[in-house]
Amino acid sequence: MSTLLEVTDAHVSYGKVEAxxxxxxxxxxxxxxxxxxxxxxxxxxxxxxxxxxxxxxxxVSFLGEDLARYEIEDRVARGLCLVPEHRELFASMNVEDNxxxxxxxxxxxxxxxxxxxxxxxxxxxxxxxxxxxxxxxxGEQQMLAMGRALMGAPKMLMLxxxxxxxxxxxxxxxxxxVAKLRQEGVSVLLVEQNAKAALNVADRAYxxxxxxxxxxxxxxxxxxxxxxxxxxxxxxxVAAS
Amino acid sequence: xxxxxxLFLLQxxxxxxxxxxxxxxxxxxxxxxxxxxxxxxxxxxTYGALTYASLAAGRTxxxxxxxxxxxxxxxxxxxxxxxxxxxxPKILRAFGLNVAFPVVVxxxxxxxxxxxxxxxxxxxxxxxxxxxxxLSLYRIVFQPLAHTSVLVLLIASVGVHxxxxxxxxxxxxxxxxxxxxxxxxxATLGSLRFTGQGMAVYGITxxxxxxxxxxxxxxxxxxxxRATAVNRLGARLVGIRTTLSGQIAFLxxxxxxxxxxxxxxxxxxxYYDTGFLIGLKGFIAAIIGxxxxxxxxxVAALVVGIVEAFSSFYASNFxxxxxxxxxxxxxxxxxxxxxxxxxxxD
Numbered sequence: 001m002s003t004l005l006e007v008t009d010a011h012v013s014y015g016k017v018e019a020x021x022x023x024x025x026x027x028x029x030x031x032x033x034x035x036x037x038x039x040x041x042x043x044x045x046x047x048x049x050x051x052x053x054x055x056x057x058x059x060v061s062f063l064g065e066d067l068a069r070y071e072i073e074d075r076v077a078r079g080l081c082l083v084p085e086h087r088e089l090f091a092s093m094n095v096e097d098n099x100x101x102x103x104x105x106x107x108x109x110x111x112x113x114x115x116x117x118x119x120x121x122x123x124x125x126x127x128x129x130x131x132x133x134x135x136x137x138x139g140e141q142q143m144l145a146m147g148r149a150l151m152g153a154p155k156m157l158m159l160x161x162x163x164x165x166x167x168x169x170x171x172x173x174x175x176x177x178v179a180k181l182r183q184e185g186v187s188v189l190l191v192e193q194n195a196k197a198a199l200n201v202a203d204r205a206y207x208x209x210x211x212x213x214x215x216x217x218x219x220x221x222x223x224x225x226x227x228x229x230x231x232x233x234x235x236x237x238v239a240a241s
Numbered sequence: 242x243x244x245x246x247x248l249f250l251l252q253x254x255x256x257x258x259x260x261x262x263x264x265x266x267x268x269x270x271x272x273x274x275x276x277x278x279x280x281x282x283x284x285x286x287t288y289g290a291l292t293y294a295s296l297a298a299g300r301t302x303x304x305x306x307x308x309x310x311x312x313x314x315x316x317x318x319x320x321x322x323x324x325x326x327x328x329x330p331k332i333l334r335a336f337g338l339n340v341a342f343p344v345v346v347x348x349x350x351x352x353x354x355x356x357x358x359x360x361x362x363x364x365x366x367x368x369x370x371x372x373x374x375x376l377s378l379y380r381i382v383f384q385p386l387a388h389t390s391v392l393v394l395l396i397a398s399v400g401v402h403x404x405x406x407x408x409x410x411x412x413x414x415x416x417x418x419x420x421x422x423x424x425x426x427x428a429t430l431g432s433l434r435f436t437g438q439g440m441a442v443y444g445i446t447x448x449x450x451x452x453x454x455x456x457x458x459x460x461x462x463x464x465x466x467r468a469t470a471v472n473r474l475g476a477r478l479v480g481i482r483t484t485l486s487g488q489i490a491f492l493x494x495x496x497x498x499x500x501x502x503x504x505x506x507x508x509x510x511x512y513y514d515t516g517f518l519i520g521l522k523g524f525i526a527a528i529i530g531x532x533x534x535x536x537x538x539x540v541a542a543l544v545v546g547i548v549e550a551f552s553s554f555y556a557s558n559f560x561x562x563x564x565x566x567x568x569x570x571x572x573x574x575x576x577x578x579x580x581x582x583x584x585x586x587d
Contacts, residue, residue, distance in 0.1 A: 053474070069325055076480035088475030090468045101468050104461065105480045152479060 003064075004029050004156050004187050005050070005080070010058035012042070012049040019045040021211045023058075027156060027189050032182050034190040034198040034219065036232055037208035043191040044085055046208075047158050050189075051075060051082040063155070077105055079155030085164065087145040091134030095125055098133050098144055102151030110153065118147040121177055139170035146177065156187040163194045175201045195232035199223040207232075245432045250550045256439050256508075257522075258546020259446040260501045264523025265530065265538040266453065267494040272532045273470035274490040276391050277383055280398045282498050283520025284405035287513060289371045289499025290506035291413040294420035296354055296363040303412030305350040308343040308373040315339040315380040339380070343373045360421050368499050375495020379487055387483060402517070409513035417510035420503065442504045449500065450539065453493075462489060522549070522564060529571050 005027040012020035020042045027033045035043050049056035052072040060067045062080050070078070090098050099118060103111035119126040122143040128136060133144055142162055149157055159178070163171040175197050178188055192198035198219075199205055205222040207215040215222065222228050264282055271279045288304050295302040316339035323331055346369045353362055382397050424437030456463040469476040469486035477483060502516065509515075526545050530538030545564060552563040 051478070071482075072477045073480045073482050076478065082478055084474070084478065088472050088478060090471045090475055092471055093464070093467060097464050097468075100461065101464055101476070101481070102479050104465060148479060 002029055003027070004031075004062065005189065006059075006061045007050060008059040008061075010046065010049065010056050010060065012045050012054055012056050014045075019211055020049065020056075023208075023211075023213055025206055025213070025216075027187050029155075029187055030182055030185060031204065032178065032188045032190060032202045034192055034202035034205045035208055036192055036195040036198055036205060036222075036228075038231070039193065041208040042211040043208055044160055047082060047160050047189070047191055048084070051080065051158065053082075076152060076154075079153075080158070081149045081152055081154035081156070082158045083145045083149045083160060083162065085160040087141055089133040089141060089144055089148070092132060094130050094132055095136070095144055096129045098148050099125070099129075099151050102148035104152075106152065111151065114151040114153065118150055121150070121180070122147050139166050139173075142166060142170075142174060146174070150181075150186075154186060156189065157181065158189045158191075160191045161193060162190070163192060163197065171197060195228070196223075199233075246554070248431075248433055250554055251547060252433060252435075252439070254547030254550030255543060256442050256546070257549060258543035259442055260505055260519070261523045261526050261545050262539040262542035263446055263449060263497050263501050264520060265526035265542045266450070266535055267497040268523055268527040269530060269532055269535060269538050270466075270470075271490045271494045272527070274466055275379075275383060275387070275394075275487045277394045277398055278391070278524075278532075279494055280395075280402040280517075280520070281378070281405050282494060282523065283516035283518070284402060284409060285371055285375060285495045285498025285516070286502035286505075286519050287409050287413075287511060287516030288374065288405070288502070289367050290420065290502030290511045290516070291409070291418055291513065292370055292499075293363050293367040293503045294418040294506055294511075295413065296350065296358075296366060297360065297421045298418075299354055299357055301351045301354045302367075302370070303408075304370050304374065305343075305347040307408060307412070308370050308377070309340075309347050311377040311381060312339040312343040312373060315377040318380055318385075339377060343370075343377075346370055346373060360423055363420075364423070364503055367503055368496055371499035372492055372496045375491045375498075376488060378495075379491035383491070384484055384487060387487065406514055406517065409516075413513045415513065417512045417515075418506070419510050420506040422507040423504075438504075438507050442508075445500065445504060449497070466490065518561070522546075525565065525568055528568060531575065 003026050007023065007025045010020060010023045011018060023046060025033070035046070037043050045054065048054050050060055052067070052070065052075050062075070062078055065078070067075055090101065099115060100111060103114050106114065124140055125143055125147055128140060133141065136144060146159070146162070162174050166174070171194065178190065179201050181188055190198055190202060199222060202219040205216065205219045206213045207222065207228060215225065215228065223233070264286070268279055268282055271277055292302040292304045316335055319335040319339065320332070323335070346366065350366050350370065353366055378401060382401055383394065386394055386397055422438045423441040426437040428435045457467055465476065465481045466486050466489055469481060469483060473483060476486070501519070502511065505511070505519070522545050523542065526538050526542035529541035545567065548567060549560060549564045553560040556563065
């Protein structure tokens with residue numbers, strides 16, 4: 001598997017506060033990688049900085065190309081896509097328009113195929129296609145945010161807390177889609193507080209604490225690591241025994 | 242007051258209101274997309290009107306040369322921004338838009354000024370000149386400031402207004418000018434007489450508003466512009482460049498401003514600084530619309546036009562005072578209805 005995304009020694013600061021310190025990670029083609037960690041560990045900051053929303057010190061390369069001089073839009077054009085924590089939908093526009101804008105850079109034929117693809121993955125969006133994005137339920141908004149990202153035919157999708165505030169049954173559906181995307185050749189970098197679900201679906205995992213990676217390895221190994229079990233999976237007793 | 246006067250005043254108010262509506266819509270559009278409160282909108286009105294009047298009088302307007310000069314500056318800005326990634330197609334595109342386009346328009350203007358072309362040709366050339374100025378202004382002044390606060394953008398906007406007004410005096414002199422009418426035909430309906438120019442104002446305004454509505458509702462670029470207005474980060478995340486949206490917004494605003502000027506210059510004498518006052522009335526409509534709502538802005542603009550017509554009949558000395566006083570109750574209501582919010586960071 002060749003490397004798709006490679007982040008080397010990344011630092012991200014808000015003024016004097018360093019939110020991300022010396023972080024390195026890789027995501028290969030057809031791989032699902034997750035970053036787990038507590039609220040405020042710097043996960044969202046890291047993803048946003050990889051996308052170019054915040055300046056980042058260090059090196060980010062995608063498909064072997066250094067991204068430093070590229071703006072967000074250029075990174076999108078190269079196949080990197082972020083579904084942010086707050087989804088950033090076009091609330092006063094309908095579902096169809098949101099999706100159409102997801103394919104802004106693509107040809108008409110691509111957009112048509114994209115619509116079919118997204119409506120197959122999320123049939124609910126097809127039912128709601130004339131509804132304003134702002135009036136959708138939380139789960140539907142998450143689907144729309146993912147659908148909009150997929151319309152641009154990304155090579156890699158970065159999902160920031162896709163399960164945040166959603167009912168368990170909807171979360172399960174979203175993670176099923178994540179697994180399905182890998183089969184379609186889309187790599188996923190997943191940031192989650194719901195560590196159990198994330199580790200279940202991912203190939204590899206990084207554990208982030210206070211802006212640094214403290215642990216990384218195969219998702220299955222991380223899931224059984226006593227420290228992770230104690231801190232993130234709620235198995236304190238198991239770990240202690 | 243008898244019905245005839247009432248109808249006359251209404252007619253006059255609606256004609257002016259239609260122009261304010263166009264200007265108000267442009268202000269809302271530019272603010273929503275770029276967060277710039279476009280004070281120089283009034284100068285686009287003056288430049289459009291006086292360029293058109295100069296052309297009709299057989300003079301080459303200074304604005305054509307201004308378009309070329311600031312186009313060259315904009316091209317230099319583009320080259321500097323592209324210095325690390327110099328691709329020939331990108332350079333050619335920037336050259337075409339910033340240099341070749343205004344130069345061609347200037348040559349056409351010089352030629353047309355000698356030929357005494359029909360009003361339609363002068364109208365198109367004037368629109369092209371002002372549109373080109375609008376585009377370059379965005380590139381030189383507002384694009385580099387795109388990430389700053391609304392206040393910084395407003396200060397820059399005031400600066401541009403003062404500079405353009407000064408240049409207006411240089412180009413057109415201190416005397417007022419009038420332009421030829423677009424339509425000479427007229428019609429009477431009861432006691433009301435509809436002049437050709439009045440009908441041109443209604444027709445073009447309605448056509449433009451319908452055109453804008455179709456552009457925003459149906460085309461991908463129109464939707465992209467709306468998307469940028471609704472959620473700037475979201476738009477960038479799907480690959481819509483803020484720069485592109487800003488360019489389209491300024492292109493539309495400068496064209497709308499110039500068009501408004503061309504529509505009124507056959508009706509009223511315009512001076513190099515009249516545009517500011519006209520722009521301000523569009524601004525009142527935009528404020529009543531909360532700088533967000535297009536329909537509310539259009540309706541408010543008609544109200545502003547009608548109030549202006551009636552106050553110029555009853556108390557012409559206080560005409561402007563009455564119109565601008567409209568703002569006070571609106572602002573009071575708005576401040577009561579909406580809690581104070583801190584300016585958003587992005």
